[in-house]
Amino acid sequence: MTLPHAYFNPPRRLPFVLPTPPAGKKLISLAINESPYGCSRKAWAAAEARFGDPNRYPDPSSADLRRAIGEQFDLDPEHLVCGNGSEELLDVVGRMFVRQGDEIIMSQSGFFQFAVVAARLGADLRRAPERDYVTDVDALLALVSEKTKLIFLAVPNNPTGVLLPVDEVVRLHQKLPPTVVLLLDLAYGEYLDKADLTRLMRYGAEHANIVVTRTFSKAYGLAALRVGWALAPDWMTPGLNLIRGVGNINAIAQAAAAAAVTDQVFVDRVVAETTAERAFMARHYTRLGLHFVPGFGNFLLTRFPDEESRSAAKFIDFVMREAGIWLRPVGEPGFPNWSRIGLGNRVENELLIGLFERFLK
Incomplete structure (x- = not known):
């Protein structure tokens, strides 16, 4: 049987697996653009x-x-x-x-x-x-x-x-x-x-x-x-x-x-909170010298320094080990040292900024 050519040349990325956080830590998911505000x-x-x-x-x-x-x-x-x-x-x-x-x-x-x-x-x-x-x-x-x-x-x-x-x-x-x-x-x-x-x-x-x-x-x-x-x-x-x-x-x-x-009142509140958190994170990214793409979603595409010790992969490992925060590298072509970081609530975002400060130093 002849298979379609796509079977032999699939996109170069495997499905992600939900990680297990370190013992004693609750998983904080900032990897797949979920809302941190629950539902109506x-x-x-x-x-x-x-x-x-x-x-x-x-x-x-x-x-x-x-x-x-x-x-x-x-x-x-x-x-x-x-x-x-x-x-x-x-x-x-x-x-x-x-x-x-x-x-x-x-x-x-x-x-x-x-x-x-x-x-x-x-x-x-x-x-x-x-x-x-x-x-x-x-x-x-x-x-x-x-x-x-x-x-x-x-x-x-x-x-x-x-x-x-x-x-x-x-x-x-x-x-x-x-x-x-x-x-x-x-x-x-x-x-x-x-x-x-x-x-x-x-x-x-x-x-x-x-x-x-x-x-x-x-x-x-x-x-x-x-x-x-x-x-x-x-x-x-x-x-x-x-x-x-x-x-x-x-x-x-x-x-x-x-x-x-x-319940559009609930949706409007989520959007307002998300917009505020996006601005909050953008200010801190700028302060820390991180390159990011200003966006309109519930995430920020973030580029890491071109140094092995401060790469996206290193940071992803670091935040999981230290706080159980789940991030992922960007799999799309052209973004080898980037992470699409979801916007959490204020407590989660402040925790992430503190980890950024430690990691970049």
């Missing part, structure tokens, strides 16, 4: 209530969840598709439009999962160079060919956290052939200016070759439950629903997410 009490209560009936399958259409999302954001529930995290939906969109030998385009330092989707499908992945870590629309457009089927674009980007202005997103779309699907990954959309987020969502809803993906894993604090959703044109949703897993979101997750989306 409404979501918690809804999850508890649904857990009382675990012998019943979940609604395979996620009707209540889609209805809640639609009411909150003034969207037609028939244009919404729910997934086991937004990552499942990236894969579903890829499987709908891409075949072996087709092309997928992404920005040079785009979300690693975009490359994983290409590898699974046996697609040719093309990465567009960036300008100061920001997506270059002209570079993306220069790569478009007859084989291009899908462009992945995260706003804000992960792992850099940088933001492509909405006008540039619109310009990219307007210059694309109608046969190319533009997927806007707004996993960190809640951290955008609300006017920008609203404009992106409305623009996506108006065009037949745009899919917008969102998640409950970040600002909503439901990472453990794995719930995401996509806004897609009506001609596309039947196919996406056919390709996704049947009953792909468990019943407890559906109930929690449907309640969480109604």
Whole structure:
């Protein structure tokens, strides 16, 4: 049997393993961009209530969840598709439009999962160079060919956290052939200016070759439950629903997410706290002479000194040993001595800054 070429040339990175902290220390996770602020009490209560009936399958259409999302954001529930995290939906969109030998385009330092989707499908992945870590629309457009089927674009980007202005997103779309699907990954959309987020969502809803993906894993604090959703044109949703897993979101997750989306007061508070902590960490990084990329997510991409004794790998080992803090190196190409450091709460962030001071001295 001949296997697709991607099987022989997978992305050069293994799945991470949740570490065990040193004896007597509690794991502090700052490695995978989780929220340190828990979830809405409404979501918690809804999850508890649904857990009382675990012998019943979940609604395979996620009707209540889609209805809640639609009411909150003034969207037609028939244009919404729910997934086991937004990552499942990236894969579903890829499987709908891409075949072996087709092309997928992404920005040079785009979300690693975009490359994983290409590898699974046996697609040719093309990465567009960036300008100061920001997506270059002209570079993306220069790569478009007859084989291009899908462009992945995260706003804000992960792992850099940088933001492509909405006008540039619109310009990219307007210059694309109608046969190319533009997927806007707004996993960190809640951290955008609300006017920008609203404009992106409305623009996506108006065009037949745009899919917008969102998640409950970040600002909503439901990472453990794995719930995401996509806004897609009506001609596309039947196919996406056919390709996704049947009953792909468990019943407890559906109930929690449907309640969480109604509690925007909680989300606003999380975003405000995160913004304050990002500014707090940026001030200390600057004081310590650390290079970082100013971003808009719940993390800061941080570069370490080019000295073996003060490298990212050494610091990652140091903070785990000293305080049970979990960090990871950046696996994306072009970041050999960087770490994408998640923003914790103030106590966790002060602890990390103190460890930075010790380590850099």
